[in-house]
Amino acid sequence: MSLLLIIALVVFGRTMYTRIRLLMALEPADRFDQITRRLKSVAVFALGQKRLVGRKKERLSGVMHAFIFWGFCVLLIRSLNIYGEAFVRGFHLPLLGDHSLLGYLYVFLKDIVEGIVLLMVILALYRRAVIKPKRLHNSWEAYLVLGLIGVLMISDLLVDGARYNLISLYNNPGHLDFFNNPRFGSEFNWTPISVLAGKLISPLGAGANRVIMTMMFWLHIITQLTFLNILPLGKHFHVITALPNVFFKSLDYPHEKTKLLDLEDESVWEDESLGINHIHQLNWKQGLDLYTCTECGRCKEVCPTYTTDKPLNLFDFNMQLKEELLENTDNLIKRAALANTLPSDGDAENTEKIKAEMAGLNSQKQLVGDVIAEDTLWACTTCRACEEVCPVTIEHVPRIVGMRQGQTLMAGVYPDELNVALKGLERNGNPWGIGYDKRADWAEGLGVKMMADDADVDYLLWVGCAGSFDDRAKKVSTSLVKILQKAEVDFAILGVEEKCTGDFARRVGNEMMYQMMAQENIETLNSYQVKKIITACPHCLNTLKHEYPQMGGNYEVVHHTEFIYQLVKTGKITLNSSLGGALTYHDPCYLGRYNAVYDQPRSILQSISKNGLTELDRHGPESFCCGAGGGRMWMEETIGKRINEERAGEIVSKQVANVAVGCPFCLTMIEDGMKELGKEEDIKTQDIAELVAQNMA
Amino acid sequence: MKILTTVKKVVDVELNMHVKDGALVEDGMQYVTNAWDENAVETASQLKENNGAETTLVSIGGGDNTDIIRRCYAMGIENGIHVDDPALEKADSSIYAKVLQKVYEAGDYDLVITGKQAQDTDSGQTGIILAEYLGLPCVSNVIALEVIDDQHIKVSRSGDTGTEIVELTLPAVISVDVSINEPRLPQMRGIMMAKKKKITEMDLAALGTSADEVGADAPKSEIIEFMASQSRQAGQKFEGDAAEITAKVVDLLANEAKVI
Ligand code: SF4
Ligand code: SF4
Numbered sequence: 001m002s003l004l005l006i007i008a009l010v011v012f013g014r015t016m017y018t019r020i021r022l023l024m025a026l027e028p029a030d031r032f033d034q035i036t037r038r039l040k041s042v043a044v045f046a047l048g049q050k051r052l053v054g055r056k057k058e059r060l061s062g063v064m065h066a067f068i069f070w071g072f073c074v075l076l077i078r079s080l081n082i083y084g085e086a087f088v089r090g091f092h093l094p095l096l097g098d099h100s101l102l103g104y105l106y107v108f109l110k111d112i113v114e115g116i117v118l119l120m121v122i123l124a125l126y127r128r129a130v131i132k133p134k135r136l137h138n139s140w141e142a143y144l145v146l147g148l149i150g151v152l153m154i155s156d157l158l159v160d161g162a163r164y165n166l167i168s169l170y171n172n173p174g175h176l177d178f179f180n181n182p183r184f185g186s187e188f189n190w191t192p193i194s195v196l197a198g199k200l201i202s203p204l205g206a207g208a209n210r211v212i213m214t215m216m217f218w219l220h221i222i223t224q225l226t227f228l229n230i231l232p233l234g235k236h237f238h239v240i241t242a243l244p245n246v247f248f249k250s251l252d253y254p255h256e257k258t259k260l261l262d263l264e265d266e267s268v269w270e271d272e273s274l275g276i277n278h279i280h281q282l283n284w285k286q287g288l289d290l291y292t293c294t295e296c297g298r299c300k301e302v303c304p305t306y307t308t309d310k311p312l313n314l315f316d317f318n319m320q321l322k323e324e325l326l327e328n329t330d331n332l333i334k335r336a337a338l339a340n341t342l343p344s345d346g347d348a349e350n351t352e353k354i355k356a357e358m359a360g361l362n363s364q365k366q367l368v369g370d371v372i373a374e375d376t377l378w379a380c381t382t383c384r385a386c387e388e389v390c391p392v393t394i395e396h397v398p399r400i401v402g403m404r405q406g407q408t409l410m411a412g413v414y415p416d417e418l419n420v421a422l423k424g425l426e427r428n429g430n431p432w433g434i435g436y437d438k439r440a441d442w443a444e445g446l447g448v449k450m451m452a453d454d455a456d457v458d459y460l461l462w463v464g465c466a467g468s469f470d471d472r473a474k475k476v477s478t479s480l481v482k483i484l485q486k487a488e489v490d491f492a493i494l495g496v497e498e499k500c501t502g503d504f505a506r507r508v509g510n511e512m513m514y515q516m517m518a519q520e521n522i523e524t525l526n527s528y529q530v531k532k533i534i535t536a537c538p539h540c541l542n543t544l545k546h547e548y549p550q551m552g553g554n555y556e557v558v559h560h561t562e563f564i565y566q567l568v569k570t571g572k573i574t575l576n577s578s579l580g581g582a583l584t585y586h587d588p589c590y591l592g593r594y595n596a597v598y599d600q601p602r603s604i605l606q607s608i609s610k611n612g613l614t615e616l617d618r619h620g621p622e623s624f625c626c627g628a629g630g631g632r633m634w635m636e637e638t639i640g641k642r643i644n645e646e647r648a649g650e651i652v653s654k655q656v657a658n659v660a661v662g663c664p665f666c667l668t669m670i671e672d673g674m675k676e677l678g679k680e681e682d683i684k685t686q687d688i689a690e691l692v693a694q695n696m697a
Numbered sequence: 698m699k700i701l702t703t704v705k706k707v708v709d710v711e712l713n714m715h716v717k718d719g720a721l722v723e724d725g726m727q728y729v730t731n732a733w734d735e736n737a738v739e740t741a742s743q744l745k746e747n748n749g750a751e752t753t754l755v756s757i758g759g760g761d762n763t764d765i766i767r768r769c770y771a772m773g774i775e776n777g778i779h780v781d782d783p784a785l786e787k788a789d790s791s792i793y794a795k796v797l798q799k800v801y802e803a804g805d806y807d808l809v810i811t812g813k814q815a816q817d818t819d820s821g822q823t824g825i826i827l828a829e830y831l832g833l834p835c836v837s838n839v840i841a842l843e844v845i846d847d848q849h850i851k852v853s854r855s856g857d858t859g860t861e862i863v864e865l866t867l868p869a870v871i872s873v874d875v876s877i878n879e880p881r882l883p884q885m886r887g888i889m890m891a892k893k894k895k896i897t898e899m900d901l902a903a904l905g906t907s908a909d910e911v912g913a914d915a916p917k918s919e920i921i922e923f924m925a926s927q928s929r930q931a932g933q934k935f936e937g938d939a940a941e942i943t944a945k946v947v948d949l950l951a952n953e954a955k956v957i
Contacts, residue, residue: 263889269886270890272886408885409885409886412881412884412885412886412887416879418882419879419880419881419882422882427709427711427727427729428709428711428712434711435709435711435712435713436712436727437712437713437725438712496725510885512885512888
């Protein structure tokens with residue numbers, strides 16, 4: 001026993017040690033703050049299995065998994081008991097002996113749980129082999145692990161079954177221990193399933209039962225130790241890493257914010273160390289993410305690119321990165337050790353030498369091109385649907401943006417179509433490239449104040465590029481102005497002084513252009529001492545609110561739907577429920593998933609619609625992207641089906657007359673989708689501001 | 698192959714121009730690389746990448762042209778020359794061509810690539826006059842280019858009757874149209890690295906010439922006055938019921954415009 005245990009633990013320990021050292025060799029990430037909140041998220045996501053049980057569409061498999069997980073927690077205690085018993089006869093963990101009710105309750109729980117887990121394993125096997133859900137990859141590993149779990153349960157039940165037989169039918173020849181506290185009765189009154197298992201083998205006689213008991217005991221131990229050592233090798237590593245991964249998840253923003261790169265530092269350009277081009281540039285949390293992927297496929301099932309036949313399949317994406325990571329284990333560990341020897345005294349010669357040596361240990365493979373295909377990288381709309389459903393809270397988007405930074409900043413390779421938009425940004429501060437002096441033309445004659453004339457206002461209305469230059473979105477700006485004026489809100493706009501927030505530049509990895517935009521905007525905003533901002537663009541909202549603080553821009557930013565909601569609530573405007581025909585709402589990704597604004601738009605729409613609000617199949621946190629985010633607005637969509645048509649089709653299937661949106665890009669995409677489907681006459685696509693302006697008292 | 702590319706700094710025509718007292722209002726104006734010259738730079742960069750050409754650019758006038766030249770470095774150009782001189786303030790195409798001639802003669806170039814015209818004056822003369830001064834073959838409005846060998850290139854030009862394909866013996870001058878390529882955006886890394894790269898600054902004397910020699914004292918053409926173009930009056934828009942609109946339009950045409 002000792003030998004077995006030592007071998008198993010040493011092998012396991014070694015694997016784990018290497019895996020942890022590999023993580024420590026990666027880039028730093030700050031995830032040790034706010035311990036209480038972290039523990040809470042472990043409670044919700046891991047112990048509570050929120051994303052497994054919480055999703056309606058996946059309830060069955062979620063419940064199955066949850067029971068297996070909870071079962072494992074219960075049985076972990078049992079295992080400790082067994083190993084203890086192997087060394088000390090009658091061993092029990094404190095409090096779980098036969099002198100307390102707790103001990104009995106545990107025995108009961110363990111018995112029931114083993115039965116349930118066994119049932120779940122059978123169900124899971126059935127589901128994999130017969131139902132074959134599309135998102136699953138049917139790997140041998142999955143069957144092996146399910147099989148092992150099954151064997152664990154059966155063997156343990158048989159150990160207890162045989163024990164019961166020997167004690168109760170054959171007068172306990174070996175003086176086996178069992179609970180027999182006069183207060184609670186015999187242990188076996190508490191273990192119906194083991195007794196049932198015992199019944200199955202009782203006809204075999206005392207001798208056979210003894211043999212079975214011993215064999216099953218060893219089978220159980222050996223299976224368990226094998227299982228332990230198989231875990232780190234494949235997707236079941238998540239059994240070990242999921243809890244820490246959830247513990248270390250991002251807290252204040254749905255995923256790790258894009259790092260503010262220091263572009264003035266010459267050495268980063270010379271060393272080509274910006275962005276993620278090589279596997280060693282991942283940070284340890286991103287590495288842990290890769291360890292933890294359970295290969296469940298939930299992410300790809302909700303991904304707007306995968307579901308419209310584009311090559312981005314997150315499942316493969318993760319696997320390929322993980323393979324590359326593990327392949328480079330030794331070199332990365334060596335590389336990190338070298339990095340620690342870099343002189344801090346500025347000894348140039350030595351630094352060069354070490355840097356050259358480190359470069360020699362870099363993986364030969366470029367992440368984009370050799371490991372991940374270019375089309376795959378650029379397909380992502382950064383919609384975050386994948387992250388929202390991942391049961392182990394893996395963060396895909398920051399990794400994708402990091403790799404795009406590598407491509408844009410270092411390699412200079414990115415989709416050509418982006419050039420026009422980026423040049424527009426460079427010259428005129430907007431992706432359309434329209435003269436910056438025309439930015440406030442839309443507001444002419446509306447009586448809107450300019451900050452330059454009067455900065456002493458309560459709110460700044462941040463119009464955004466679409467709202468300023470796109471003919472369709474200008475109508476939204478006009479509607480919003482009408483609402484604000486009606487509610488007598490004291491506001492002004494920046495006019496020609498406003499520039500693109502830089503959102504799309506940042507998502508396509510062009511950190512330089514982003515920082516240029518952000519810096520100029522922040523200077524302008526701070527010079528007017530702006531405190532509160534209203535905007536109709538969720539992308540602007542997200543950047544102003546979450547990204548500008550990195551560069552010294554701190555403002556209270558609200559989306560116009562949040563603001564209108566407040567205006568209605570405080571009675572500043574009154575809505576008529578005069579909108580006829582069925583109405584639905586498309587959640588913009590950067591409003592919903594990024595900023596958790598789901599209820600206010602719905603509440604407004606409920607108030608103006610005669611017929612309430614029809615929800616789309618994919619709505620709220622699982623809303624389906626319109627296809628414009630992540631800079632995709634400015635790229636061609638040449639592969640597969642068009643995402644916006646897919647979404648428009650979903651809206652059409654709901655037989656509504658109106659679809660409301662809360663984002664100028666969604667507005668374009670959905671409206672275009674409707675046109676493509678020939679439905680633009682039947683289904684009107686409008687921004688919530690437009691609907692409110694039409695239905696105000 | 699050694700290539701000389703010309704790059705002009707021009708006012709951004711995306712912006713509304715305002716005229717006051719016969720002069721442009723400088724306030725709020727911004728300057729950019731002439732769009733056609735970006736195509737010329739892109740053509741040169743491609744020749745560098747695909748045919749190992751050596752690339753030099755020259756920019757004349759404009760005061761501080763550092764940003765513009767660095768941007769071209771980041772697009773792949775290797776050397777930059779900036780010629781500026783107080784005498785060049787009123788330069789026209791002919792004077793530019795004279796200065797370019799001097800630059801050309803100081804180097805040992807096989808091909809001069811210019812943009813077909815500049816966005817500010819739209820005259821489209823400089824490249825052609827330069828070829829004339831140098832006595833070199835010239836093809837304007839080039840929309841495609843192919844290298845045959847060290848001495849020969851084949852270009853397509855968009856002519857009045859269709860695409861003309863011309864074979865040229867080098868050295869030669871070509872001017873390119875926007876349709877020849879899609880200029881790349883400068884590489885970010887290139888921009889940062891370009892900060893360290895030198896720009897050769899010269900005035901006319903350094904170039905070995907004088908205001909007199911290039912004709913700067915007596916420009917052949919001169920801008921006398923700027924005038925704002927008459928903007929068309931906004932038309933009337935009709936929205937709503939088709940029958941009503943028709944009636945309204947007919948009424949307006951008959952009674953207000955009195956055309957029917
Ligand atoms: S990333 Fe998350 S959702 Fe996607 S396969 Fe892995 S565990 Fe499942
Ligand atoms: S962010 Fe959206 S588009 Fe990108 S991989 Fe995730 S689900 Fe797909």
